[in-house]
Amino acid sequence: MGWLDSWRWAFRDPILRLVLIVTAFAGLIVGLAVPFLSLVAYQRGASYTVVGAMASSYLVTQAVLLFPAGALSDRVGRIGPLIVGLLLEGSATLAFAFVKLPILFVALRVVQGIGLSLTYPAARALIVDTTDPEHRGRAFAAFQGAFNLGWLLGPAIGGVLASVVGITPLLVVGGLSEIALALTGLLFFRRLPVVHQFVRRAASKETLTPRRVGLSSLFTLPLLGAFLLAFGYQVPYGLFSGIWSIYLKQLGASDVELGLSFTTYAVANLLMLPVGGRLADRVPRWRRLLPLSWLLGLVIVGYAIPAVPAILVLGAVEGALGALIVPSVDAYLASVSDPRAQGRVQGAYTTIGVAGAALSALCSSVLYQAGRIVPFATGGFVLALLSTLAVPLIRLGERQREQEAVPVSDEAPLVRR
Template sequence: MTVTPPASPAQGNPRLLRICCAVCFCCFFGAYMRIPVFPLHAASLGADTVRVGMLNALFLLMAGSLCVPAGMLSDRVGRRLPIMAGILVLGCSSLGLSFSSSVAHLAAVCVLSGIGTAVFAPPLMSYVADITPPARLGSAFGWYTTCLYGGMTIGPAAGGLLGRTLGFRPVFLISGLLIVALFGVVLFFLPPSRPHGTTAPQPAGAALLSTLCNRRLLVCLGSLLGSCIGYGLFITFMPLYARSLGLDSGHIGLVFAVQALSNALSRIPFGRLGDRLGDRSVLVVTGLVGFSLSLAILAGAKSLGLLLLGAAAFGVTLGVAFTALVALTADAAPREQRGLALGLYNSCLYLGMMLSSALMGLVIRRHGYGTAFYLCGGITLAVALLFFCLYRRPPAAAPEAAAWEASP
């Protein structure tokens, strides 16, 4: 007598996609409530600009280094268990921040937060890819990342306003309680998944070697890594940059909200456009060139109005480029290696931001914020050129993909 393993959730299930999007929104809303107040809380405990950068780099190092093992684990045990474990760890890290009283405590919490993010994010992205027909990956990830950046939109705004009215520690407490509550949502509403049904997974070494020989995947990952240096500069140092211009935490939250809102609103239409074009690489190049120009706007900003203009351009162009990149990454990987591929995607995202946090603090201390933004703009422009030269379009879509596209 044979035992049939649990089936993967069916592709094209809109209810499961909505649940994934809701979990993503709430988790990143809670996590990003901390963004406007964490650097200010660290400064109140004695951390200077370089230490703030290193604290963020520590979080990003942990997240980036563990995303690949987490993705590979989800290829073997399914997506739901790592998602729930990551939610608990990430929520506990926010609760830990509410009790922190030294820079050493902040460092320990950053490690915990990095672990939670790494264990949570790649499996949830892989779950979305598992339930989505190949020809609709752009649209699905458009919705998913819109919810992600929607959380990033409202989270910093709410965190900044709550920080101004309640203080820093209550923000961390509210963040932690909200994230932990998502554990029950995943437990009761997301069914377990087996990403490749009854097929045995490849050995870890063979899967990694196969992935690293995938040219299209490597070009996408390298482009993400390079462009995340500019993204990391904004996330890590914008609160301190805005404070140096005389803005308060409420204004800082507004800058983050404008960036994330414009980012979120660009993702669904450009995700659908990528599905219709068939060549998402055009959107990657266009988005990265615009992204480099937005960094130049931010470099020259001397007022709240210019910061908001630069943040809006930053958000739109980031949304165009990154939505196309994540769809290309998921499409380039075989189904049984999708967790690994999206783990590598998240690793590149976090490691690129880590490099920015670690290095740009030194650039800012020596040459100022403007120089750092111009430098990151130049790096992003070089990445766009390299992607244009190195990326090769895949063969035409298979008949079954075309059939999915034609289906209602």
């Protein structure tokens, strides 16, 4: 019952419920189309270089724009960037069905990167805006779970549809569906009490003067701890994005086992997220983040074991650990952030994570050529090292929060239920 209760709680608040529904459908729609984008480009004459540029341009766009997009949501509100981002992603997916020039495939991935950059920090900041501090861990766990649920179902449904109607009609359906999702989301958000887009309402308080909040609000030791973890957690992801399928195929994995390597992670993560959400709302968080991060680093190193069944088991362990770690970091980040700069903080946090993934992705093939164990050992070591450096800063941040008589970011949510 505890597992179900966690999800029931997340759906009681109308704004959070709508955010979760939009997120789940976005994950489902993206999962329908994204696995086929590179294949479509290749089938229409794009070279391996162009296919690689599609992936790198998508990451680079996010690394460049996530922070300014988060800052934009602080100035104009959350809903506008969120909806525009969905419209851009959907329009680019739809265009994939018709373009043939290689350069346009890269350009469309850039547009999708812009769309995600607008949507992601705005959605995360909206969750902070509308939830009580003591429930933010569960809220972020529900947010992650909603996307994972959609992403878990999307590729499977997309594969079936592609085999029946073909890839091009699938891209049309995916693009139009995301556009429809954006317009429907806008309609429902306008009906909810999202008065003055949260941030502007907060700005009317005498204690808040958002124009005076500069970049210095991002350069604090407590935030640095969260940023180090963001970078460290994404390094293995970047390494895997470049070599994972090649590595498993060289170990003799079948296509089914290759798919299961993603499914075991996603299922375990989804099942454990309600537990991770409840755990995230308990302080101090630093005491569990360090051992859990070290254990996750060992799992990353363990992927070097040349046995597919063992790798599938480790995938489930990694998914479970991620569910226990990530909501705690998200809740901590919200607790030590200035509420006037939540969009910027969320944008900076995701930008640093994407930078870690992009940098490690560039190094993945070089490390893999040096030996199969090298990328896994590197990823596990970097994660453990940065976690060791980050946790004392997180401990400092939590102690500072305890000493504050009236914590700024622990005010009542800007929209009362």
